[in-house]
Amino acid sequence: MKKIWVIDDDQAIRWVLDKALQKAGMQPRCFERVGDLWQALQAERPDVLVTDIRMPDISGLELLRQVKMQYPDLNVIVMTAFTDLDSTVIAFQEGAFDYLVKPFDLNEALALITRALEQSQNTAGADTAISSIDNDSVDKMMSKSSSRAMQDIFRAIGRLAPSKVTVLITGESGTGKELIARALHKHGARVNKPFVALNAAAIPKDLLEAELFGHERGAFTGASHLRKGRFEEANGGTLFLDEIGDMPLDLQTRLLRVLAEGSFYRIGGTQPVNVDVRIIAATHQPLETRVAQGSFREDLFHRLNVIRLRVPPLRERKEDIPRLVRHFLQLSAAGLGVATKRLSPDAMQVLQDFDFPGNVRQLENFCHWLTVMSPANVIGKSDLPPELLSSLTHYLPADAGAGQSNVAEDISFSSVPASASQAAQPVNQSFMSESEAQLQYAESQRFADNTPTMASSVSEQGSEGWLMLLEKEVLRQLMLGTSGIMDNLTTEFEKKVLSTTLAYCRGHRSEAATRLGIGRNTVTRKLKLLGFADE
Structure with missing residues (x-):
């Protein structure tokens, strides 16, 4: 358990923080006087110290100064009811991690203490890294x-x-x-x-x-x-x-x-x-x-x-990526005390195809993520972080298409021939004159007479034609890690049905509502919800 020490002459503050920290799974210890705190510091050291800025025997700023002189790595949070600029500036100048303004929200205080704990852990790792950098790691890192x-x-x-x-x-x-x-x-x-x-x-x-x-x-x-x-x-x-x-x-x-x-x-x-x-x-x-x-x-x-x-930038020197990946995976594994993982050729190719807007730092973060999150020692495509998967327009795992041909085609739910797309454009009487509607209808008729359409596919094959497209689109979005698939596809489906039906009915909503089997007011409401202009 993380040790959090609190020093404040106000018993109420000590009691509240003690109970909140215990409830958060931390190990608090409260002090009323600075002398007791110094005596305790001789025997052990906390992970974070929280101190009031105004106390009877010594100011919090003076305590902060003395603590940072003897324990420079100890994160100190200063509590104060006085938010003047001088106190704030001096607190930061003397090395305070942050400050809490009284009266404070308990959740805010716990969040700040948690950040101080995390930063303390990162600093410990960073100090080691800097020491390593000062010795050999500059050359090791750059030799990659x-x-x-x-x-x-x-x-x-x-x-x-x-x-x-x-x-x-x-x-x-x-x-x-x-x-x-x-x-x-x-x-x-x-x-x-x-x-x-x-x-x-x-x-x-x-x-x-x-x-x-x-x-x-x-x-x-x-x-x-x-x-x-x-x-x-x-x-x-x-x-x-x-x-x-x-x-x-x-x-x-x-x-x-x-x-x-x-x-x-x-x-x-x-x-x-x-x-x-x-x-x-x-x-x-x-x-x-x-x-x-x-x-x-x-x-x-x-x-x-x-x-x-x-x-x-890393995208201009992608030949460095394999060596850097191996280096960062080794560092991550050593830090966690686990076996070093490696990437499959397909996964490595994905990394080399990615543009890395965050450059080497982003690549290092990916390697840390893979070391922690990947269940396998050999990392495949499907184990890669979501940011990488979402960058793959044509991505599907190799086993997802077993027994199917060309499953990984770039098929979207709205993919239809160009003529059908034109025939299915949103139509509204406020935008389309009667002659324009007739022209649109004539175009859709030519398309129906001369081109195999979704409708003809359904008449010949039942619903298998467009359901297969729908199935592929759902599978594609699942593999990309998309959220809210049901809402997204429902919205696209309704847009396509409404716009195509209105085009066929030359913009007449009453007729479209009859053909769709819903009320005219429902058509109007859905058009508004879906972003079409109202009448």
């Missing part, structure tokens, strides 16, 4: 790419790594831009210095400046101590600025000065801070377009765009 485009990237890394030159990495989300940045650092002269990453899109604007440049003690309310920013943390090493295209304009100006002069001022500071930092920036956005739109400084763009590396 044999395409010409990626080989060009590798050669560029070899040339650029030893230098201090600024690099701009562009490419779609999920292509591995941070891996390339880490590779540039790992193979350079700064390998023994810090590699610090900051995502400009993931940090609120109010916090981003302090994250980059730090602040002096007393710079603003609650700034009780000096705090170094990412530039100082990366001094002597590499600062990776991810999603640089999302950086606010005012911070772009400050960043430009740092790049030009190699120094900056902390927030509230009066003395310049000199740093030696190599900048590697990345973005999925076209910066030239943002410059033209006025949302990105042109001088900063040219300062960053010294050397540009474009990472190709």
Whole structure:
């Protein structure tokens, strides 16, 4: 059971959270005083700590600060009845996972605690992954790419790594831009210095400046101590600025000065801070377009765009997919402690035919999904995730068509010859004059006289002709994982019957209702429900 510790001097809050957490299957432990909490921390450690911001012996912010200094991986949620900006900013600056505003909804509180648990687990895995990346996994991961485009990237890394030159990495989300940045650092002269990453899109604007440049003690309310920013943390090493295209304009100006002069001022500071930092920036956005739109400084763009590396999307290097799949399946299996699964040739072909809008990250997620969800060690077509199956227009499993020929044809329920389709167009008196209706009827008569139709098929073969089409369409939608098949097909059936009957009756609803065996008002109501214009 996950251990959730709560510290609050309000007995009612402690009681409510204790009961709610127990009911949710967690193991809560409540404290009234900070001294008792610290004593307990000497013996064990919770998975998540929930603290009030205002307590008699110490503030929640000071407790947060001390906890994060000694237990940096412990996620802390701050509860407060005061939603002022300063407290919120300071809480995030000091490393709070999130905050709850009193009075809070219990379901909201439980959902937030659950997210903190999940993030804590992911962070533990991520820390291991980063450690692995810093050692060997950059080379292992990137060695799975044999395409010409990626080989060009590798050669560029070899040339650029030893230098201090600024690099701009562009490419779609999920292509591995941070891996390339880490590779540039790992193979350079700064390998023994810090590699610090900051995502400009993931940090609120109010916090981003302090994250980059730090602040002096007393710079603003609650700034009780000096705090170094990412530039100082990366001094002597590499600062990776991810999603640089999302950086606010005012911070772009400050960043430009740092790049030009190699120094900056902390927030509230009066003395310049000199740093030696190599900048590697990345973005999925076209910066030239943002410059033209006025949302990105042109001088900063040219300062960053010294050397540009474009990472190709996965759809441009599909020959890398088999190696990457095997690599990710091995990683997933190792993480779960299960046997490594493999893909059948048909399943691998499906993966290679997919465009992967999420690129390598999406492929990795698919491999995790397959490791967890697939019941077989050899993964076939039918075991693939729904997103992949829905991309296959002609997909049916091999055994679904046993004893049938051409079952996997691209047949839809509305598939009829062109003339029949024309004859079955929606007809309404508000859109069609009498002469037009007669012309439409004449066309349908020519079709009936000269072309084998569904009607003739039914007269010759009973209902087998169109029922076979219906059966194939139902089977096709089942294999695609479609939901609401009954409603969808019923709607299409009614549309086709009504429009064809109205065309045959030259738009006269009363006659159509008689031929269909339903009331005229029913015809009118169904036409309205199905999206046809009313009279």
